[in-house]
Amino acid sequence: MNEDLVDRLRLLRTAGIGPVTFRQLLRRFGTAAAAIEAVPDLARRGGGKAPRLFERGEAEREIARVEKLGARYLTLGQGLYPRLLAALEDAPPLLIAKGNLNLLDRTAIAIVGARNASAAACRFARGLAHDLGQQDLVVVSGLARGVDSAAHDGALESGTIGVIAGGIDVFYPPENEARQRAMYERGLVLAEMPPGTEPRARHFPYRNRIIAGVSAGTIVVEAAPRSGSLITARLAAEAGRDVMAVPGSPLDPRAQGCNQLIRDGATLIQNAEDVVEELGPVGRVRSSVIPYRPEPELVNGDDNAVDLVEELLGPSPVPVDEVIRLSGASSGAVQMALLELDLAGRLDRHAGGKVSLRPA
Amino acid sequence: MNEDLVDRLRLLRTAGIGPVTFRQLLRRFGTAAAAIEAVPDLARRGGGKAPRLFERGEAEREIARVEKLGARYLTLGQGLYPRLLAALEDAPPLLIAKGNLNLLDRTAIAIVGARNASAAACRFARGLAHDLGQQDLVVVSGLARGVDSAAHDGALESGTIGVIAGGIDVFYPPENEARQRAMYERGLVLAEMPPGTEPRARHFPYRNRIIAGVSAGTIVVEAAPRSGSLITARLAAEAGRDVMAVPGSPLDPRAQGCNQLIRDGATLIQNAEDVVEELGPVGRVRSSVIPYRPEPELVNGDDNAVDLVEELLGPSPVPVDEVIRLSGASSGAVQMALLELDLAGRLDRHAGGKVSLRPA
Numbered sequence: 001m002n003e004d005l006v007d008r009l010r011l012l013r014t015a016g017i018g019p020v021t022f023r024q025l026l027r028r029f030g031t032a033a034a035a036i037e038a039v040p041d042l043a044r045r046g047g048g049k050a051p052r053l054f055e056r057g058e059a060e061r062e063i064a065r066v067e068k069l070g071a072r073y074l075t076l077g078q079g080l081y082p083r084l085l086a087a088l089e090d091a092p093p094l095l096i097a098k099g100n101l102n103l104l105d106r107t108a109i110a111i112v113g114a115r116n117a118s119a120a121a122c123r124f125a126r127g128l129a130h131d132l133g134q135q136d137l138v139v140v141s142g143l144a145r146g147v148d149s150a151a152h153d154g155a156l157e158s159g160t161i162g163v164i165a166g167g168i169d170v171f172y173p174p175e176n177e178a179r180q181r182a183m184y185e186r187g188l189v190l191a192e193m194p195p196g197t198e199p200r201a202r203h204f205p206y207r208n209r210i211i212a213g214v215s216a217g218t219i220v221v222e223a224a225p226r227s228g229s230l231i232t233a234r235l236a237a238e239a240g241r242d243v244m245a246v247p248g249s250p251l252d253p254r255a256q257g258c259n260q261l262i263r264d265g266a267t268l269i270q271n272a273e274d275v276v277e278e279l280g281p282v283g284r285v286r287s288s289v290i291p292y293r294p295e296p297e298l299v300n301g302d303d304n305a306v307d308l309v310e311e312l313l314g315p316s317p318v319p320v321d322e323v324i325r326l327s328g329a330s331s332g333a334v335q336m337a338l339l340e341l342d343l344a345g346r347l348d349r350h351a352g353g354k355v356s357l358r359p360a
Numbered sequence: 361m362n363e364d365l366v367d368r369l370r371l372l373r374t375a376g377i378g379p380v381t382f383r384q385l386l387r388r389f390g391t392a393a394a395a396i397e398a399v400p401d402l403a404r405r406g407g408g409k410a411p412r413l414f415e416r417g418e419a420e421r422e423i424a425r426v427e428k429l430g431a432r433y434l435t436l437g438q439g440l441y442p443r444l445l446a447a448l449e450d451a452p453p454l455l456i457a458k459g460n461l462n463l464l465d466r467t468a469i470a471i472v473g474a475r476n477a478s479a480a481a482c483r484f485a486r487g488l489a490h491d492l493g494q495q496d497l498v499v500v501s502g503l504a505r506g507v508d509s510a511a512h513d514g515a516l517e518s519g520t521i522g523v524i525a526g527g528i529d530v531f532y533p534p535e536n537e538a539r540q541r542a543m544y545e546r547g548l549v550l551a552e553m554p555p556g557t558e559p560r561a562r563h564f565p566y567r568n569r570i571i572a573g574v575s576a577g578t579i580v581v582e583a584a585p586r587s588g589s590l591i592t593a594r595l596a597a598e599a600g601r602d603v604m605a606v607p608g609s610p611l612d613p614r615a616q617g618c619n620q621l622i623r624d625g626a627t628l629i630q631n632a633e634d635v636v637e638e639l640g641p642v643g644r645v646r647s648s649v650i651p652y653r654p655e656p657e658l659v660n661g662d663d664n665a666v667d668l669v670e671e672l673l674g675p676s677p678v679p680v681d682e683v684i685r686l687s688g689a690s691s692g693a694v695q696m697a698l699l700e701l702d703l704a705g706r707l708d709r710h711a712g713g714k715v716s717l718r719p720a
Contacts (some may be wrong), residue, residue, distance in 0.1 A: 120611055228595050245608030247619055250630035251480055257605055262628045270610035 007032035048344025099188035113147025131272035133158025166199035217242030223257035317354035367392035398571025460550035473507025493518025526559035577602030583617035614643035
């Protein structure tokens, strides 16, 4: 049994420890084992009681189950873990993967869109995915109905990755079971949640960040305003990736999301050549480059750091950078205080690096 | 009889004197009468013989005919002549107008597109023109079949200007006679060519520059690649005006021109609100602002200027600016030499301020 994996899993599956907190604990304590030992004391300093840690036995059972499913873990920052995904501040600390892991070595491009897309849009997505496959690109999508399914189908021969919101062994929607099984064999399926997890609404935005994160760019095909596909596009843009959209007639309500994306700066694409042109030579090699991000060293602040930071926070999310600036303390000390409040169950972390105090 | 108008018409209708040459003659000699006197000597200096000037009697007959048609001339730089159009270097020195001249006082927006557009595109153009009319914008188009006709129809109540390639009294295509007559009454029709002129293929790009030139922005609705509508869009962009396009599905071949325009930088628009947003508050007042362009004073060069400039020219068009730079002479002297070559029938002027020597 891989002891480090057991420790990482114990930490990650502990309630209240999300990807950002996990990453900061590893940064501060070097190993998951050391972090586990430190958690109770940190939570106490944050003014709460220690979270109940995921038991060793539970972790071992999950690992055994993943192995039995023919799947394996990918560990952030190690081995085959997708390097573009690792660049996200909230990258999943562990992913569960089943299928052809070699696909992780090629540049990936996401194709996403409406579940209730028109037949024409699905046909377009399938053809586009096929043509991008001919350009040696791996097509990523979410194994949903509609555009996602069409994109996977078009790229099944050349290489496709499906990122699912539930467990690696859960088929959702049920009619996609055959497609997902085919991708275990000839493509690759990735899941963040433990095996057996039925996907819930809140899981889908997490799934979407992985789709955007593993891909050099995201293409949206027919999306309604305020749909999940547009969330994926926004996450891709925030991660500095290319966002592309397929236009449609203003008379077609299903084209509004994509047309608005283009108005907001996404590149209009009509075919695979347009996509390759947009990605450019940089895009083709980008998967081997991790953007540089300085990682502040977390330091033990003086005893007043938690009180100071707590006083600056309220129920409205504010950027961590602003908290640091207002506190007058060092970045490392503030991050440490936030970590302590977090582990004490007194902090909420939000998109865009914002934090708020959890209402009592 | 307006003597200055007679002189301008004589100069303009003289073979070989185009809008740019006309403008430079006026710049150099102050009045059309003085320019007419100077032409023979200039042509001789340019190494050719003087062009046969349009006769005074011919000019008087044209003026009488225009009056009888219930139309009138608009003179570049004077009175009601559209101020945005005057900003074009090759603005028509005279326009013939029939209809409601008050429309020239409001901000205009062009809607152009394919003659064989889909029914959906025509419906969209008609609705858009109507909605833009409600925003107090005047809709300009080319009185062609398809999108043009739909745009005029949608804005007939609120105000629309048709720019035609032939004479003010010529109906082309013939089935648009009723529409053009309605616009004499309730809209405005503009023509550059003399009455009775049947439009020929070469007239349409000239017509297109007027459509783009009078308008604060140009909207393209369904245009084939390499179509006249795209020429209008290019001319609008060159004149520093907003270019907008209505997208369509990549699966629809008729959408390719507009989608490519958007890829090239045109703003995607879906409705009148998008257009108003694009024009912005600046767009709404722009019609009263003439961009500043310093006008070099043309000077009589020494006798060698024509030889010098002629030596720098060949059959391939080169920018006038480059000729000036290479010559080492003053801008005014080079322009004068070009004017002399031009009047001698030895120069061709091209789009984008380029010139070439006419093959003997």
